[in-house]
Amino acid sequence: xxxxxxxxxxxxxxxxxxxxxxxxxxxxxxxxxxxxxxxxxxxxxxxxxxxxxxxxxxxxxxxxx
Numbered sequence: 001x002x003x004x005x006x007x008x009x010x011x012x013x014x015x016x017x018x019x020x021x022x023x024x025x026x027x028x029x030x031x032x033x034x035x036x037x038x039x040x041x042x043x044x045x046x047x048x049x050x051x052x053x054x055x056x057x058x059x060x061x062x063x064x065x
Contacts, residue, residue: 008032
């Protein structure tokens with residue numbers, strides 16, 4: 001698995017911008033490279049980030065470019 005870094009997910013927090021149909025953001029705090037911010041501006045309204053909630057306690061991998 002050369003070129004991959006595995007990290008531990010410490011917390012996952014969902015937030016939304018103030019606009020009525022604002023972008024939702026997912027803040028993932030990790031053990032290795034701090035805070036990762038993901039926006040779902042391309043996800044259909046109302047879908048939310050529910051499928052992401054179980055990420056807590058799991059690992060993410062980031063491939064080197």
